[in-house]
Amino acid sequence: MEKPAEALLCDAAIAGDCEKLCELLAKGADASYFDSVGMTPLMYAAAGGHADAVRCLLDSGAPWNALSPSNLCAGDLSMENGHQEAFDVLLNFAIQAELVLGTIARRAAGDVGSNEAYLSERVAFGEDRIMDAESKAVMMGWEKPLMEAHARAICSADGRCGRILNVGFGMGLVDEAIQQYKPMEHTIVEAHPDVYDRMLRAGWGEKENVKIVFGKWQDVLPQLGSFDGIFFDTYGEYYEDMREFHQHLGRLLKPNGIYSYFNGLCGGNPFFHVVYCELVVLELGNLGYSTQFIPLPVKDCLPEDIWKGVKHKYWLMDTYYLPVSQASCSI
Numbered sequence: 001m002e003k004p005a006e007a008l009l010c011d012a013a014i015a016g017d018c019e020k021l022c023e024l025l026a027k028g029a030d031a032s033y034f035d036s037v038g039m040t041p042l043m044y045a046a047a048g049g050h051a052d053a054v055r056c057l058l059d060s061g062a063p064w065n066a067l068s069p070s071n072l073c074a075g076d077l078s079m080e081n082g083h084q085e086a087f088d089v090l091l092n093f094a095i096q097a098e099l100v101l102g103t104i105a106r107r108a109a110g111d112v113g114s115n116e117a118y119l120s121e122r123v124a125f126g127e128d129r130i131m132d133a134e135s136k137a138v139m140m141g142w143e144k145p146l147m148e149a150h151a152r153a154i155c156s157a158d159g160r161c162g163r164i165l166n167v168g169f170g171m172g173l174v175d176e177a178i179q180q181y182k183p184m185e186h187t188i189v190e191a192h193p194d195v196y197d198r199m200l201r202a203g204w205g206e207k208e209n210v211k212i213v214f215g216k217w218q219d220v221l222p223q224l225g226s227f228d229g230i231f232f233d234t235y236g237e238y239y240e241d242m243r244e245f246h247q248h249l250g251r252l253l254k255p256n257g258i259y260s261y262f263n264g265l266c267g268g269n270p271f272f273h274v275v276y277c278e279l280v281v282l283e284l285g286n287l288g289y290s291t292q293f294i295p296l297p298v299k300d301c302l303p304e305d306i307w308k309g310v311k312h313k314y315w316l317m318d319t320y321y322l323p324v325s326q327a328s329c330s331i
């Protein structure tokens with residue numbers, strides 16, 4: 001008995017047989033098919049490094065972001081197996097797709113998302129974490145070395161620590177690290193009333209060089225001046241919100257200033273993470289900023305039991321890529 005067209009599609013993808021793939025697809029075989037082990041033809045083509053087959057399947061509507069039962073997408077499989085050409089084809093396609101999708105989503109929504117629910121609910125403060133009402137972690141202590149590295153990056157513009165802005169106080173880890181550099185002025189924007197209350201009780205309101213601005217960054221930006229270093233790390237917001245923040249960098253960041261953000265975008269999947277790193281590079285590039293990533297190993301910060309009691313594991317990779325952005329002309 002002849003196999004179904006989609007099973008033949010998988011066979012052709014495994015073999016990298018583009019002629020057969022084209023023939024099957026032209027006859028209507030479904031490029032988004034998952035076989036009995038949860039794999040798609042695109043995943044097979046990517047795992048085998050068949051770049052032309054990957055192209056052909058993507059052009060026929062194969063979903064680039066479909067996940068296997070082990071939570072791997074075609075891009076992860078090309079990456080894991082060291083197939084650079086197939087990886088590049090997938091990466092370029094994914095970036096274009098997300099750019100288009102973002103534009104469509106913005107048009108449909110009319111505005112960026114909102115984290116009103118998070119801001120109106122209580123948060124719980126633990127020794128090494130802040131949790132929201134749904135048992136998701138707002139901030140965790142394991143990020144301390146990352147926050148110290150972010151502080152170092154944004155406090156070094158022109159070799160001195162001038163005016164610094166941090167958006168999102170959380171556990172105050174990055175702010176404690178920023179204080180070590182004795183900034184001329186240190187502005188902190190925080191929107192959650194419980195976090196704000198806690199920072200006041202911890203004495204942040206009395207520090208001479210610290211100015212706390214309570215409110216959502218979206219609402220308080222007009223009150224802020226311009227800065228030598230800016231760090232952005234909010235919670236419950238989307239990529240679109242950060243993208244919106246970036247539109248204000250031209251006014252907020254001084255010409256030689258340094259901008260960085262918590263790079264947790266798609267922290268659960270290596271390929272999606274690369275796609276979003278590249279997307280930010282591209283979008284900041286269009287705004288006149290050049291971005292470099294400093295790789296930081298984080299495996300040792302994440303012992304097995306770190307996620308105990310946390311509903312969503314927001315970071316699953318061994319390396320953190322710390323972004324450092326500066327106006328292209330100042331580099």
Ligand SMILES: C[S@@+](CC[C@H](N)C(=O)[O-])C[C@H]1O[C@@H](n2cnc3c(N)ncnc32)[C@H](O)[C@@H]1O
Nearest residue numbers: 168170171172173174191192216217233234235
């Ligand atoms: C992940 S935590 C920041 C952690 C911080 N970098 C640290 O070192 O501890 C995010 C913080 O952003 C705040 N936040 C969320 N949305 C915000 C908004 N729109 N404007 C200002 N702050 C916001 C949250 O209440 C939370 O305190």
